[in-house]
Amino acid sequence: MQHTEEHLEHTETPHDMKSQIWKTFWILFALTIVDIALYFMLLSNHSILKNWVFIILGVVKAYYIVGVFMHMKFERKVLMYTIILPMLFVVFLVALMIIEGNFTNMLRWVK
Amino acid sequence: MATNTLSTEKKFTWGGGKSPFSVSYGKLMMWIFLLSDAFTFSSLLIAYGFIRHSYQSPIPNEIVKPLSDVGHNFVEHMQQAGLFVQENWPSPELVFNHFPFIHGIHLPLFFVSLMTFILIFSSVTMVLAVEAGHRMAKDEVAKYMLLTIIGGAAFLGCQAWEWNTFIGEGARLYSNPFGPRSFAALFFIVTGFHGFHVFSGVVLNVIIYLNVLAGTYEKRGHYEMVEKVGLYWHFVDLVWVFVFTFYYLL
Structure with a gap:
């Protein structure tokens, strides 16, 4: 079988990629602001729950970076x-x- | 088949005439490399988690409030106040509280937040370069690659300043005035390893930028190299999210 056409054989990139990128940027920006705000609001709080909130926020940020920026959401x-x-x-x-x-x-x- | 790599890349198919996972060979290998690199970083963060928990948790700081004036001998002051001791992990709030050109004011998290925003922003310009590459817009790719390089260099500069301040306060690989000696050792190793990745990323970005300017990818017919380097760059950003969380926030 000969495939000579110069065609990127990967899964679809959405047409509105640019707006998705900016949307993701604002989400990441907002999550980091939430991180910082929580950090200063809870400076004197030392519960385990606070740690979990920060870890979950980190995982959510990771989801957006890997999903949209690294294109994983659109791969197989x-x-x-x-x-x-x-x-x-x-x-x-x-x-x-x-x-x-x-x-x-x-x-x-x-x- | 004695074809060279260029023709394989051109067709985007592997030896069998198909692309497993529907991605090109180079991109899949970049993913596999990133997975192995994630293991390396995980091992460092696991060591950090283990060692940090093998000491008492940080002593709550009731003395210094953010934005308050602190004297010149802040570290000695904290040692005398009993906040920097050998049995307890030091509170990151009291260690990383400096900002360039501002002396004597307690500013926890300010500088590292700035570094985080710089890295997020350079990640966005990178993905915009990838997006421009899909449209074969050479000038736009070059513009965004340059912005990404500037962002990466700015981050490295910030990190150099952070290290310089940290070392200036007496932190060494084998000793530090803040508490358990593995505190500074882990900081140097984790952020140093991450900084080395940023540095490699900037070098790769410069190479790709020069290739874009030279029209290499224009001739090749696609900008997939930008995508591959972009994957690496986003990974560096991803690692920073966790270094930021585990090293500075917790």
Whole structure:
């Protein structure tokens, strides 16, 4: 089979890409502003919940960067899973190591 | 088939006449590289999470309020106040509180927010360059690539200033006045590794920019190289989102 036409064989890019880019920019901008505002509002608050809010905001930002800027939303699903699934295991490892770190902290106080 | 890489790229098909995943070979390999690079960064952030949690959490700061005046010997003052001790991880708020040309005022998060905005903005100009490349608009691609390079260079400059201030306060790889010695070591390694990625990205962007100006991609018939470098550049931005969150916000 000969495919000689100079044709980008990738999935569709939406026609309104430019407006999507700017929309994503404003979303990222707003999320960062929310981050900063929360940081200063909750300076004297030291709950675990605050950490989770920041982590979730980070993941939402990551979704927009990978989805729109890196074009992942418009690629084939199989490519998406190839990249995203291994990272989910890494997140699992992060959680495990933080729990392990807390135990190491406790061991420092056992004499 | 003894064809060279250029003709393979031209057709956008692999040896079998099809493109698996519906992307070109180079783009898929960039994704795979980014996945492996994400593992490397994850290992650094996992080490950070483990070591940080193996110390007591930061002592709440009730003394210094944002925008308040702080004297010259801020670090010594905090040590005497018992906020920088060996058992507790230091609060990032009290360590990264400087801003260029403003001395003696407690400004936590201000400078690093500026760096974040610079990097987000350079990410936008990069994706606009990619979009212009789809339309084969050479001048626009060149314009946005140049803006991206400026953004990257500005970020690197900010980071150099941040390191300089941090080292000026006595932070070293093996010791620091803020608390556990792994605090400064991890800061240097995580932000240094990220900064090295930004630096490589700027170098790649300059190469692509020169190629755009020389009309290389115009002749090739597509601007896919801009897309591939763009993927790398967005990845650098993505890593910064997490460094910002884990190092400065928490």
